[in-house]
Amino acid sequence: MxxxxxxxxxFNNTSQSRRVGIFLIEKGEDIPFQQIDMAGGxxxxxxxxxxxxxxxxxxxxxxxxxxxxxxxxICRYLESIFPExxxxxxTPRERTMIDMWQRRMELEVFVPIxxxxxxSFSENRAIxxxxxxxxxxxxxxxxxxxxxxxxxxxxxxEFLAGTRFSIAxxxxxxxxxxxxxxxxxxxxxxxxxxxxWFDAIVRRPSIRNTQPIxxxxxxxxxxxxxxTDR
Ligand SMILES: N[C@@H](CCC(=O)N[C@@H](CS)C(=O)NCC(=O)O)C(=O)O
Numbered sequence: 001m002x003x004x005x006x007x008x009x010x011f012n013n014t015s016q017s018r019r020v021g022i023f024l025i026e027k028g029e030d031i032p033f034q035q036i037d038m039a040g041g042x043x044x045x046x047x048x049x050x051x052x053x054x055x056x057x058x059x060x061x062x063x064x065x066x067x068x069x070x071x072x073x074i075c076r077y078l079e080s081i082f083p084e085x086x087x088x089x090x091t092p093r094e095r096t097m098i099d100m101w102q103r104r105m106e107l108e109v110f111v112p113i114x115x116x117x118x119x120s121f122s123e124n125r126a127i128x129x130x131x132x133x134x135x136x137x138x139x140x141x142x143x144x145x146x147x148x149x150x151x152x153x154x155x156x157x158e159f160l161a162g163t164r165f166s167i168a169x170x171x172x173x174x175x176x177x178x179x180x181x182x183x184x185x186x187x188x189x190x191x192x193x194x195x196x197w198f199d200a201i202v203r204r205p206s207i208r209n210t211q212p213i214x215x216x217x218x219x220x221x222x223x224x225x226x227x228t229d230r
Pocket of ligand 1: 057
């Protein structure tokens, strides 16, 4: 019998930890999180490096000491032990669609938004010592294009991959909300379908209860949703 998962090393304010946190809340399950002192560099030294040699969070640790990193791999593991509700799909077509949209949102929205924020805003100089504003702008344009595609997709579908809320929606949600400080991207009436989806998504307890400190909501950049109007 395989060892049980014991705890997750993470940091609330980071998107990849949040992906796992949202996933667990959607499953109605709980695995304790141990906060890593990222500012103090805990993830870049032993014993953490023995858990993940890349020095990244999150990591899922098991009772036998086995450690799994990569947030999507962790979510896939969680899906296999907690199958309901299915967040990676059920039928072959649905699973494939979810994979496709999750990867699109990660590569075409999440990564460009992060790059845009890191390269365009002076407050991020501490983490991005060499900023290339032209690259930041190119990434903003790339994310904007992808959001237009998502908007059209959501014109015909309740969720990105079809009728089921999935890991692809989680990916897009935390891409738009997830990082502290400015993202430079606002969900406005320009994308009515995305806005309809977004207004519904941010009311989910999993999304609401994992807001990072200083997120786009907190800094007032995203104002479209009235939190008192639930
Ligand atoms: N592909 C990895 C990425 C993990 C990752 O980059 N985590 C960031 C936080 S969101 C991190 O640990 N950064 C630490 C650093 O760069 O020093 C995953 O999905 O788990």
